[in-house]
Amino acid sequence: MSIGEQHIVKSYDIELGKLGDALARMGGLAEAQLAAAIEALENRDGEQAAEVVGGDARIDSLDAFINEQAIKVLALRAPVADDLRTVVTALKIAGEIERVGDLAANVAKRSLVLNQLPPVAQTRSVSRLGRLSLAMVKDVLDAYLGGDSERALVVRDRDQELDEIHSALFREILTYMMEDPRTITPCSHLLFIAKNLERIGDHATNIAEMTHFRITGKSLPEERIKCDTAASLGGLPGHDTI
Amino acid sequence: MSIGEQHIVKSYDIELGKLGDALARMGGLAEAQLAAAIEALENRDGEQAAEVVGGDARIDSLDAFINEQAIKVLALRAPVADDLRTVVTALKIAGEIERVGDLAANVAKRSLVLNQLPPVAQTRSVSRLGRLSLAMVKDVLDAYLGGDSERALVVRDRDQELDEIHSALFREILTYMMEDPRTITPCSHLLFIAKNLERIGDHATNIAEMTHFRITGKSLPEERIKCDTAASLGGLPGHDTI
Numbered sequence: 001m002s003i004g005e006q007h008i009v010k011s012y013d014i015e016l017g018k019l020g021d022a023l024a025r026m027g028g029l030a031e032a033q034l035a036a037a038i039e040a041l042e043n044r045d046g047e048q049a050a051e052v053v054g055g056d057a058r059i060d061s062l063d064a065f066i067n068e069q070a071i072k073v074l075a076l077r078a079p080v081a082d083d084l085r086t087v088v089t090a091l092k093i094a095g096e097i098e099r100v101g102d103l104a105a106n107v108a109k110r111s112l113v114l115n116q117l118p119p120v121a122q123t124r125s126v127s128r129l130g131r132l133s134l135a136m137v138k139d140v141l142d143a144y145l146g147g148d149s150e151r152a153l154v155v156r157d158r159d160q161e162l163d164e165i166h167s168a169l170f171r172e173i174l175t176y177m178m179e180d181p182r183t184i185t186p187c188s189h190l191l192f193i194a195k196n197l198e199r200i201g202d203h204a205t206n207i208a209e210m211t212h213f214r215i216t217g218k219s220l221p222e223e224r225i226k227c228d229t230a231a232s233l234g235g236l237p238g239h240d241t242i
Numbered sequence: 243m244s245i246g247e248q249h250i251v252k253s254y255d256i257e258l259g260k261l262g263d264a265l266a267r268m269g270g271l272a273e274a275q276l277a278a279a280i281e282a283l284e285n286r287d288g289e290q291a292a293e294v295v296g297g298d299a300r301i302d303s304l305d306a307f308i309n310e311q312a313i314k315v316l317a318l319r320a321p322v323a324d325d326l327r328t329v330v331t332a333l334k335i336a337g338e339i340e341r342v343g344d345l346a347a348n349v350a351k352r353s354l355v356l357n358q359l360p361p362v363a364q365t366r367s368v369s370r371l372g373r374l375s376l377a378m379v380k381d382v383l384d385a386y387l388g389g390d391s392e393r394a395l396v397v398r399d400r401d402q403e404l405d406e407i408h409s410a411l412f413r414e415i416l417t418y419m420m421e422d423p424r425t426i427t428p429c430s431h432l433l434f435i436a437k438n439l440e441r442i443g444d445h446a447t448n449i450a451e452m453t454h455f456r457i458t459g460k461s462l463p464e465e466r467i468k469c470d471t472a473a474s475l476g477g478l479p480g481h482d483t484i
């Protein structure tokens with residue numbers, strides 16, 4: 001290998017490294033934002049919630065950086081095989097993490113609104129749902145960074161449990177609203193907070209699938225069992241992932 | 243140019259063309275799915291709603307095809323400049339369209355649930371919101387296919403109007419629930435349908451920004467005015483884009 005080639009290889013590794021570092025940092029921030037949003041909800045802590053709302057911009061700018069960096073590597077280095085998968089999945093995973101950040105910020109925004117209303121008992125159940133979604137985010141980021149495809153698939157499988165808990169919680173909150181119509185306003189916000197947390201589980205699942213693809217080069221079949229809302233017409237939806 | 247080179251250039255164009263065709267088809271399907279979902283909601287048409295739910299799989303498989311095709315072009319052709327932007331934005335826009343399809347399917351799922359409950363007057367206002375989001379999707383896809391950056395930016399600017407209408411509608415539905423608690427269940431589904439439609443506007447906005455980037459090579463600054471839920475604590479959120 002000539003000195004020139006060594007130089008090229010080295011700067012290529014540096015650029016791929018920058019991409020990986022930015023993604024790791026972005027993931028860490030999103031995880032911290034989500035943890036803080038759940039805490040702020042539990043403790044009716046307006047200051048902490050406002051910090052989460054303000055902190056989302058950092059995640060957004062890391063997303064923009066990753067997009068630029070990925071395009072730069074594609075243009076200048078024309079990566080193939082493993083490296084190409086790393087760049088393309090970085091681009092896509094950054095988009096997923098950006099949404100997790102948005103959803104965490106939305107939980108914080110709504111908890112600021114809840115702080116102005118009388119407390120509702122169901123907040124505790126919603127924050128438990130939040131801890132489950134947080135654990136999924138943490139585990140899938142660890143799986144991605146550790147290159148652990150098996151661990152990623154375990155996260156993917158846990159999404160169904162999250163969907164079921166969300167579904168039961170949806171019914172519980174609705175019943176509460178009917179029993180005491182004065183709680184309609186805070187409970188409707190809780191419904192959306194719960195939905196945001198359930199959506200975070202979907203993004204963790206997407207990251208799990210992309211992690212599997214990055215490591216193995218194979219896409220997963222759409223085998224996840226999704227309960228069909230339309231099939232339980234009398235009931236309430238909750239298994240849909242929207 | 244040798245015959246060999248001609249051949250290479252031609253098959254490259256064919257591959258880029260395949261990517262463009264798949265994206266155009268995917269966009270057309272998503273637009274049709276959304277239109278059908280809104281119609282099914284208005285007319286309490288369970289058959290049409292069920293078709294929309296079933297039709298989402300076609301959009302998902304086009305998304306998978308575009309992902310594969312994009313990675314293939316990146317690996318084999320190492321595109322630069324304009325072509326690279328085309329491939330990368332195709333990858334990202336496909337993700338946005340896939341979400342529009344999911345959201346349309348969710349509107350259809352929830353309208354199936356609504357069909358089992360007494361009709362609610364606000365359904366008409368929600369379907370009007372749906373027509374606005376549909377117009378945004380249609381216009382942004384036209385802008386992308388026509389390579390019209392100006393038109394894309396007009397769509398982006400319209401998202402604020404959609405957010406405002408959604409916000410007013412959210413308040414209206416909540417008031418209705420409080421006045422007549424028997425409507426809590428159907429109205430809570432309407433709240434989520436309205437939210438899905440508002441989210442579709444956000445995806446149209448994202449596609450507008452990506453279209454602008456594809457054509458000009460420049461990212462847009464985050465200049466969109468977003469009303470801050472946290473700043474209107476007594477009120478109800480609606481300007482958040484989650």
